[in-house]
Amino acid sequence: MKTAKRLEGMRESFIREMTRLALAHNAINLSQGFPDYDAPPEVIEAAKVAVGSGLNQYGITWGTPALRQAIAETMARRYDLSFDPDRHITVTCGVTEAMAVIFMSLLDQGDEVIVIEPFHEGYQPQIKFAGGTPRFVALDAPDYVLDSERVRAAITPRTKGIILNTPHNPTGRVFTREELEGIAGLCREFDLLAITDEIYDRIIYDGRQHIPIASLPGMAERTITVGGFGKTYAVTGWRLGYVCALEPFAAAIRTVHDFTTICAPVPLQAAAVAALNLPESYYEKLTRDFTERRALIMPALEALHFRTHMPEGSYYAIADFSAWNFDGDDYAFARWMPAHLGVAVVPGSCFYGTPGLGKSTVRFAFAKKLETLNAAVDRLRAYRG
Numbered sequence: 001m002k003t004a005k006r007l008e009g010m011r012e013s014f015i016r017e018m019t020r021l022a023l024a025h026n027a028i029n030l031s032q033g034f035p036d037y038d039a040p041p042e043v044i045e046a047a048k049v050a051v052g053s054g055l056n057q058y059g060i061t062w063g064t065p066a067l068r069q070a071i072a073e074t075m076a077r078r079y080d081l082s083f084d085p086d087r088h089i090t091v092t093c094g095v096t097e098a099m100a101v102i103f104m105s106l107l108d109q110g111d112e113v114i115v116i117e118p119f120h121e122g123y124q125p126q127i128k129f130a131g132g133t134p135r136f137v138a139l140d141a142p143d144y145v146l147d148s149e150r151v152r153a154a155i156t157p158r159t160k161g162i163i164l165n166t167p168h169n170p171t172g173r174v175f176t177r178e179e180l181e182g183i184a185g186l187c188r189e190f191d192l193l194a195i196t197d198e199i200y201d202r203i204i205y206d207g208r209q210h211i212p213i214a215s216l217p218g219m220a221e222r223t224i225t226v227g228g229f230g231k232t233y234a235v236t237g238w239r240l241g242y243v244c245a246l247e248p249f250a251a252a253i254r255t256v257h258d259f260t261t262i263c264a265p266v267p268l269q270a271a272a273v274a275a276l277n278l279p280e281s282y283y284e285k286l287t288r289d290f291t292e293r294r295a296l297i298m299p300a301l302e303a304l305h306f307r308t309h310m311p312e313g314s315y316y317a318i319a320d321f322s323a324w325n326f327d328g329d330d331y332a333f334a335r336w337m338p339a340h341l342g343v344a345v346v347p348g349s350c351f352y353g354t355p356g357l358g359k360s361t362v363r364f365a366f367a368k369k370l371e372t373l374n375a376a377v378d379r380l381r382a383y384r385g
């Protein structure tokens, strides 16, 4: 008996394999993008209270009323976006479930979705599971500028939408208003949907502003906005995300979500309300902390002869290791690092759909305590002398 054809050529996530390799070699794990510090105490406490007060059964499939209300208020306050919590907001098991559900609710067999590469590795299998076909458009190193003419060239009569992840994993780009206008113009011209992944909207540097593409003229009705709690509040294991979309997309997304997971973890949704109620000082500290982490890791990588692009948002650094004169590709380099350098990273080509791209790069994740990053830099320096 064979497994489904749609799985052909797919394997488990290489990122999780790198985490296992890190454990096997006792290496410092800068591969998978999760923090090694804990969530804010108020949020942890809220989760404990929720579990202790009987919030332990199925909840309303699209999310608790309090959390949907809090998300709607946040979107209105921060981005001037108007969503009705009773109709337009669905709480999901992370951004991962959100994206899978969106593709299943939008795509018919053979429909195409434009994916800007490099990209978060979940999109490609999720599009395929839904019967769709990804069409890749590359951002070029070293600046990774989003060129709307390249996107235009990838549009066909089967194109249904484009995924836009900003702040971007893995390049650290925060797309500018001009870049987003270029994509919005194409969405309006060709009647396409923008499917966003804004999980890093609060992790942004140097006073830059996150601009949701839904806030651009004519885009609210053709954008599906996705966000998450895992990164901003250091709770990646809680599996909480959300989708904001107008009709007819909202109802379709709710139907697929209902029959995929029933609901996201109910007590943790109560804690997510506490997270959204944190004072502004939490985000100010978040920005200061990430700026410090970036200031530690980036010059160190450059000094170690990696060529990098300074992240404008998110918490990743793409590093080109060509100057190491390593005899092998990015997979070989990433498999060699934990054993010989004691640091685990992700091969760059994991983030591309076009064969051959990203082969001289690896990705470092720096959502780590300063002591962890210092220890990693010491290990790299010790090897390079």
Ligand SMILES: Cc1ncc(COP(=O)(O)O)c(C=O)c1O
Pocket: 033, 093, 094, 095, 096, 097, 120, 165, 168, 169, 197, 199, 228, 229, 230, 236, 239, 240, 241
């Ligand atoms: C761009 C991006 N989207 C989605 C995810 C996964 O989000 P979640 O843990 O909420 O499923 C990640 C995790 O690294 C990510 O970097």
